[in-house]
Amino acid sequence: xxxxxxxxxxxxxxxxxxxxxxxxxxxxxxxxxxxxxxxxxxxxxxxxxxxxxxxxxxxxxxxxxxxxxxxxxxxxxxxxxxxxxxxxxxxxxxxxxxxxxxxxxxxxxxxxxxxxxxxxxxxxxxxxxxxxxxxxxxxxxxxxxxxxxxxxxxxxxxxxxxxxxxxxxxxxxxxxxxxxxxxxxxxxxxxxxxxxxxxxxxxxxxxxxxxxxxxxxxxxxxxxxxxxxxxxxxxxxxxxxxxxxxxxxxxxxxxxxxxxxxxxxxxxxxxxxxxxxxxxxxxxxxxxxxxxxxxxxxxxxxxxxxxxxxxxxxxxxxxxxxxxxxxxxxxxxxxxxxxxxxxxxxxxxxxxxxxxxxxxxxxxxxxxxxxxxxxxxxxxxxxxxxxxxxxxxxxxxxxxxx
Amino acid sequence: xxxxxxxxxxxxxxxxxxxxxxxxxxxxxxxxxxxxxxxxxxxxxxxxxxxxxxxxxxxxxxxxxxxxxxxxxxxxxxxxxxxxxxxxxxxxxxxxxxxxxxxxxxxxxxxxxxxxxxxxxxxxxxxxxxxxxxxxxxxxxxxxxxxxxxxxxxxxxxxxxxxxxxxxxxxxxxxxxxxxxxxxxxxxxxxxxxxxxxxxxxxxxxxxxxxxxxxxxxxxxxxxxxxxxxxxxxxxxxxxxxxxxxxxxxxxxxxxxxxxxxxxxxxxxxxxxxxxxxxxxxxxxxxxxxxxxxxxxxxxxxxxxxxxxxxxxxxxxxxxxxxxxxxxxxxxxxxxxxxxxxxxxxxxxxxxxxxxxxxxxxxxxxxxxxxxxxxxxxxxxxxxxxxxxxxxxxxxxxxxxxxxxxxxxxxxxxxxxxxxxxxxxxxxxxxxxxxxxxxxx
Numbered sequence: 001x002x003x004x005x006x007x008x009x010x011x012x013x014x015x016x017x018x019x020x021x022x023x024x025x026x027x028x029x030x031x032x033x034x035x036x037x038x039x040x041x042x043x044x045x046x047x048x049x050x051x052x053x054x055x056x057x058x059x060x061x062x063x064x065x066x067x068x069x070x071x072x073x074x075x076x077x078x079x080x081x082x083x084x085x086x087x088x089x090x091x092x093x094x095x096x097x098x099x100x101x102x103x104x105x106x107x108x109x110x111x112x113x114x115x116x117x118x119x120x121x122x123x124x125x126x127x128x129x130x131x132x133x134x135x136x137x138x139x140x141x142x143x144x145x146x147x148x149x150x151x152x153x154x155x156x157x158x159x160x161x162x163x164x165x166x167x168x169x170x171x172x173x174x175x176x177x178x179x180x181x182x183x184x185x186x187x188x189x190x191x192x193x194x195x196x197x198x199x200x201x202x203x204x205x206x207x208x209x210x211x212x213x214x215x216x217x218x219x220x221x222x223x224x225x226x227x228x229x230x231x232x233x234x235x236x237x238x239x240x241x242x243x244x245x246x247x248x249x250x251x252x253x254x255x256x257x258x259x260x261x262x263x264x265x266x267x268x269x270x271x272x273x274x275x276x277x278x279x280x281x282x283x284x285x286x287x288x289x290x291x292x293x294x295x296x297x298x299x300x301x302x303x304x305x306x307x308x309x310x311x312x313x314x315x316x317x318x319x320x321x322x323x324x325x326x327x328x329x330x331x332x333x334x335x336x337x338x339x340x341x342x343x344x345x346x347x348x349x350x351x352x353x354x355x356x357x358x359x360x361x362x363x364x365x366x367x368x369x370x371x372x373x374x375x376x377x378x379x380x381x382x383x384x385x386x387x388x389x390x391x392x393x394x395x396x397x398x399x400x401x402x
Numbered sequence: 403x404x405x406x407x408x409x410x411x412x413x414x415x416x417x418x419x420x421x422x423x424x425x426x427x428x429x430x431x432x433x434x435x436x437x438x439x440x441x442x443x444x445x446x447x448x449x450x451x452x453x454x455x456x457x458x459x460x461x462x463x464x465x466x467x468x469x470x471x472x473x474x475x476x477x478x479x480x481x482x483x484x485x486x487x488x489x490x491x492x493x494x495x496x497x498x499x500x501x502x503x504x505x506x507x508x509x510x511x512x513x514x515x516x517x518x519x520x521x522x523x524x525x526x527x528x529x530x531x532x533x534x535x536x537x538x539x540x541x542x543x544x545x546x547x548x549x550x551x552x553x554x555x556x557x558x559x560x561x562x563x564x565x566x567x568x569x570x571x572x573x574x575x576x577x578x579x580x581x582x583x584x585x586x587x588x589x590x591x592x593x594x595x596x597x598x599x600x601x602x603x604x605x606x607x608x609x610x611x612x613x614x615x616x617x618x619x620x621x622x623x624x625x626x627x628x629x630x631x632x633x634x635x636x637x638x639x640x641x642x643x644x645x646x647x648x649x650x651x652x653x654x655x656x657x658x659x660x661x662x663x664x665x666x667x668x669x670x671x672x673x674x675x676x677x678x679x680x681x682x683x684x685x686x687x688x689x690x691x692x693x694x695x696x697x698x699x700x701x702x703x704x705x706x707x708x709x710x711x712x713x714x715x716x717x718x719x720x721x722x723x724x725x726x727x728x729x730x731x732x733x734x735x736x737x738x739x740x741x742x743x744x745x746x747x748x749x750x751x752x753x754x755x756x757x758x759x760x761x762x763x764x765x766x767x768x769x770x771x772x773x774x775x776x777x778x779x780x781x782x783x784x785x786x787x788x789x790x791x792x793x794x795x796x797x798x799x800x801x802x803x804x805x806x807x808x809x810x811x812x813x814x815x816x817x818x819x820x821x822x823x824x825x826x827x828x829x830x831x832x833x834x835x836x837x838x839x840x841x842x843x
Contacts, residue, residue: 154641298421
């Protein structure tokens with residue numbers, strides 16, 4: 001295919017050509033960034049979390065009298081455990097992805113400044129089964145350790161043992177076993193007795209990238225801090241069990257304020273904002289692609305209409321239908337290429353702007369490649385209709401005056 | 403003449419209905435997308451108390467010093483809330499016209515109706531001047547008297563919604579309410595006061611929150627009965643004492659503070675007072691770092707706290723990008739449409755029409771497309787605003803409203819944008835050489 005005649009013709013119609021290039025560039029820039037952000041939202045929303053999310057429900061209990069809380073918690077847990085369909089129950093200060101996060105910084109060496117917001121999970125007896133934690137190394141807490149666990153006046157656990165996330169174990173003691181190691185905060189020290197598969201933070205967006213999988217678990221005896229109950233049941237009758245449990249608790253604690261949710265809902269609610277943003281971006285992408293495709297169809301149709309006579313002459317002097325088709329396709333490919341190149345620069349600039357002003361990370365190159373390929377394809381599809389119409393121009397057109 | 407051009411435009415647009423529909427759709431979509439996100443943006447970035455915002459100030463004292471900086475990017479700003487010690491000292495000195503320290507509480511209420519379950523409510527512990535400072539509207543009763551603050555009186559102001567729920571909307575002033583197991587006398591009922599953002603305490607509410615503000619009770623009373631802080635607590639050092647009392651003795655920040663200063667003199671004298679307060683504390687050995695106070699007025703404060711959610715900003719940017727893309731497309735289609743009529747233009751020019759007339763004719767045609775697209779855009783914007791709750795959080799989406807301004811703006815944006823897009827095509831059309839066109843025909 002000779003491209004010089006195409007270039008000459010484009011040179012003659014500079015502005016329409018430039019408009020198509022601009023359209024493609026804008027679409028490419030917006031598409032790359034939007035798809036990238038959608039992907040980020042999806043990845044965030046699916047963040048792994050090593051607990052039994054399908055089987056777990058959470059009931060938040062508020063308004064308990066602080067002095068009587070210890071008794072209430074023991075009584076409530078016992079009552080819930082006795083319910084049919086409930087596998088295990090335990091109390092916890094705050095579930096993963098919960099709203100009232102408790103963060104603290106820990107260091108692996110004494111007097112070192114902690115750099116990461118770690119989520120502090122104070123768990124009541126049996127919470128490892130209730131949550132469905134996955135123990136990778138070491139052991140869980142003993143009954144005695146649970147019985148001794150409480151909060152000191154400085155808001156640190158009085159216990160001397162701790163379970164840590166796998167990520168933390170790797171971060172603090174790379175290449176070593178975490179078991180038996182110490183972590184430090186303020187004047188307190190804890191010995192790691194077990195490592196669990198990564199449990200997500202209580203408020204990952206506050207915890208930031210570094211704190212997303214930094215979770216530590218301390219044993220805690222029944223107390224006012226444990227104001228969430230974790231219920232584990234068969235996923236099939238989870239909703240029913242939760243409903244029953246709410247009724248049981250309502251009778252048991254008439255003065256308390258109860259709020260029950262399945263963990264699936266806890267997750268859905270936490271990520272509702274980013275999920276909605278993702279849908280909006282998808283909508284924008286679809287409209288953008290449709291508008292661009294229609295724009296290309298419109299302009300190329302006009303072009304074809306204007307050049308009917310030239311096409312007729314080419315056909316009359318021996319060009320085949322296929323060659324006419326190829327002409328318009330090649331022309332569109334050239335325009336798309338220019339548009340995509342410009343669009344990639346623009347996409348990169350937008351990404352840098354978003355990085356500077358919002359919490360958006362750097363876009364990997366394959367989004368740019370994907371966006372470019374999508375627009376090349378879109379351009380070829382959009383031009384197909386007008387190009388086929390051009391190819392069907394009969395040679396006799398050359399002999400007509402209009 | 404304009405009427406005639408309008409008629410011509412309608413005829414020309416009718417002649418190629420497909421292309422016309424395409425342009426109208428594109429303009430409509432672009433305008434609707436940008437107007438919908440703009441309406442949300444306008445709602446969240448608006449001034450919550452326009453008649454007074456320049457007279458409300460938020461003082462910040464650097465009680466943590468450089469070691470407590472959370473992040474260096476934030477202009478070296480001191481903490482954005484106050485510890486108990488400084489907040490109560492500022493209240494005691496009472497240098498503004500009105501001022502109030504406040505913190506968020508979430509007590510439980512046992513409804514007077516024995517059949518109802520206890521409920522958790524949200525609210526703030528404030529000083530009596532809070533209500534006068536923020537022009538809070540009362541439906542029944544009034545704020546508590548200043549001496550109730552000093553006496554730590556068990557009084558409460560409730561919001562209209564809670565009054566509706568508990569007392570069926572009747573005047574409940576003088577009745578008692580069981581809050582956290584203690585009786586409070588209701589002194590006032592607000593006239594459904596739900597400012598968005600919750601500008602008096604953005605630190606603890608993030609500005610936009612679905613949480614209700616149901617009760618307001620005296621700060622001193624709340625401290626007295628150990629009513630826990632339900633907002634954020636940030637510490638640069640771990641409190642030495644335990645519990646709520648330990649928090650009050652610590653340098654942890656958890657209290658918001660607002661002060662009304664009516665003129666420049668008052669602002670500068672308050673600034674001097676604040677600096678003097680810091681220097682006194684420094685002299686007494688509490689601080690060993692340089693003075694770094696702030697006294698921002700409300701608009702500046704909301705800006706520095708990034709109250710406008712970044713989701714909202716991103717969607718505005720994205721929607722504007724979409725609008726620009728739509729305009730480029732419209733420009734392309736108009737160009738195609740106008741140049742197809744070169745022969746018509748040639749005839750008009752040959753018959754003596756000046757370039758200006760061609761210009762006017764085609765701009766009117768572009769404007770007509772814009773107007774029609776704008777009407778479609780209005781419809782889509784209306785749908786968009788009612789459907790935005792599907793995309794943005796409820797507490798933000800509910801703020802977006804259709805009003806006359808927005809309608810007028812939508813139409814104006816559509817017409818002006820389309821005419822802008824039509825500028826180059828029109829220019830090209832007016833440059834058509836009459837002789838050449840007549841010859842080829």
